Structure formats: structure tokens, C-alpha cells
Amino acid sequence: MSDLTIQPNVHVTLDYDLRADDGELLDASEGEGGEPIRYIHGYGMLVPGLEAALVGLRTGDERDIVVPAEAGYGERDEALVLEIERSEFPEPDAVEEGDEFVAESPDGDEVVMNVIEVKGAAVVVDANHPLAGMTLHYKVKVREVREATADEVERAAADLDEAHEHVHGPDCDHDHDHEPVALGRKLN
Secondary structure (H helix, E strand, C coil), rough: CCCCCCCCCCCEEEEEEECCCCCCEEECCCCCCCEEEECCCCCCCCCHHHHHHCCCCCCEEEEEEEEHHHCCCCCCCCHHHEEEEEEHHHHHHHHHCCCCCEEEEECEEEEEEEEEEECCCEEEEECCCCCCCCCCCEEEEEEEEEECCHHHHHHHHHHHHHHHCCCCCCCCCCCCCCCCECCEEEEC
């Protein structure tokens, strides 16, 4: 076992359970379709509170880590709940509650939104991250800590640069292969 600790420019592999305040399991590396988190430390690849709490851990270490909303996905912002005319969607008749799509803001940024209600000619969407406003409870086990290769560090740095231009950051797993929808008006 290595004495290398989690610090900038190391490659980390860890297993995790992520739970809400009420104990509901939100995600896990051991769950269906789950896999360990693999990342280069120090490049904003994890929520800030989790990344900060991992510093100094070694291979084999286990920790319970509580990340408040402001150090996770941020507080929920009701200004990000918008109403968009159904006609603004590429396939207006196909829009359904639960759909996810990419919208383009007036300044050209892409924002992932979830359809929360379809009502007649209007669609209500939410641009908050699904975990915004939540305190996150992680149980982590560090599987491996090793020096990152030069290529891994270079790729992580490039992803960090790109994250400044993308709302969800380098670990975004949303499908962006569709036409962006113009942002609608704020609900009152």
C-alpha cells in the first residue's frame, strides 16, 4: 500500500454511496450501472465540498463526508424555474414532463433544463441541478491513489478550462446532441 495521499495532480479512484438527509440512496458506485469515481484531484471534477474533504486520505481510507448545499450543487434558485412557449421546442408535440433538454441563454451559454410541467401552449422547466439545495451525505472508500500521468493532468486542466464555459462542468453526462432551445420568461 502506498503512502501517497490525495493532493493536487494525483489520480484517485473511490467507491461511494450518496444519500439525502432522509437517508434516501441517491447514487452509489456499487449500484445498478454504478462505477467508482475516477478523477484527477485539484481540477474541480467533484463538488467542492467533497473534493476538499478528500485531501490527505490514502488508499484504503474510509470516511463519511457531509457536504452542505453551498459546497455541493448550490442553493435552489426559484428564478431558474421558467415558462417557455411549447412552440419554441424543436418537436413541440413531443415535449413531456421529465424530459431534459439543452437551452441557450441570450449570451450563448448552454443550460441543461428539466421539464417539470406541460400546460397547453406552455412548458415549465427547471434549470436547477436536481441536487441543488440538498445536503449531500457521502460514504467513501478510497480504492487507489497514484500519481497522475502528464496526459491525465493535461486533460484535467483542459476540462477545467472548458468548465468555465459550461454550466455543469467537466463531468457533465447530459446528451448535448440536440438543438438548443431559447430561454423563456421567468415564472411569477
